[in-house]
Amino acid sequence: MTTSTHLAVLDDEADITQLLASYLAGHGFRVSQVHSGVALMELMSRDTPTLVLLDLGLPGEDGFAIARQLREHWRCGLVIVTGRGDAVDKVVGLEVGADDYVTKPFDLRELVARIKAVLRRVAPSEPAVAPATAEPTSLLRFAEWQLDTAARRLLNPSGQEVALTAGEFDLLSTLVTHPGRVLSRDFLLGQTRGRDGGPFDRTIDVQIGRLRRKIEADPDTPQIIKSVRGAGYILIPKVEAA
Structure with a gap:
């Protein structure tokens, strides 16, 4: 992982996206803040992030539908970050392809640890010297x-x-x-x-x-x-x- 790792934070509350963006930037991430599914899809087409933090509780939008759309068209990490902690929602979130599911309120340090764990699976670091042929x-x-x-x-x-x-x-x-x-x-x-x-x-x-x-x-x-x-x-x- 490098300082150029690009994350997208989708939440309808600007104060939450700003808080997350500031904290994640302090950990070396480049963060884009979006507040609607339409804005996220435009970002995905223009500057695809390596991982998306997705809130499910978006007014007038279906967060699960957004997750499905991400999975159908892009290969990126997906962490659902939401206040919906019901077990059924967690199961559905995993069914639609989320790599992790974090409920609010959450510890910012734990969130960063989970993001890094997903990134290690989505975009593992390249070796310092690549072998001439695959193992x-x-x-x-x-x-x-x-x-x-x-x-x-x-x-x-x-x-x-x-x-x-x-x-x-x-x-x-x-x-x-x-x-x-x-x-x-x-x-x-x-x-x-x-x-x-x-x-x-x-x-x-x-x-x-x-x-x-x-x-x-x-x-x-x-x-x-x-x-x-x-x-x-x-x-x-x-x-x-x-």
């Missing part, structure tokens, strides 16, 4: 799918890239690098989000559901990622270096 194991094949762990890309059996959120990629990567092993939700949560689940522990289940809709022929009868009742999840196909 042989960076491209892994399973059930005719290919996961490029170096480029953070998933290719379907036809060779077309399938868009994944940062959280989805990290979850799939963890499963693919531990094939044939039952991985608990706590383990998966720690590997993908770097923190304990706490009282809200449906994150992994939500992301597994999204992954199944993207990679399973029949998400209701999964053959790639299976559930093990009371234990967690397991990747069934054999994994080999491509």
Whole structure:
């Protein structure tokens, strides 16, 4: 991460965006403040940020619809920052592709830590000296799918890239690098989000559901990622270096 990392803060209250912009600027971020979904989409087209902080409670607008639009058209980090702390809203937020969900009021230091955690997954730092070729194991094949762990890309059996959120990629990567092993939700949560689940522990289940809709022929009868009742999840196909 560099001082040029661009964040967008969308909230209808100007005092909140100003507070966040000032604090985040003090941590080396370049911050754009927007106060409507229309303004955010214009910014995305003109100067796409690496990560968006999105408030759901926008007068006359559907914050979840904005999140879906971001996921459909741009590859950026997405952290929902909102006063809506209901568990259902959290589940929906993760369903539409948010990388994290922070409820107001929040500690600014914790928010920065969460932003940095998402950025490490969305835009990992480049090595000081890039290798001449990718590591042989960076491209892994399973059930005719290919996961490029170096480029953070998933290719379907036809060779077309399938868009994944940062959280989805990290979850799939963890499963693919531990094939044939039952991985608990706590383990998966720690590997993908770097923190304990706490009282809200449906994150992994939500992301597994999204992954199944993207990679399973029949998400209701999964053959790639299976559930093990009371234990967690397991990747069934054999994994080999491509």
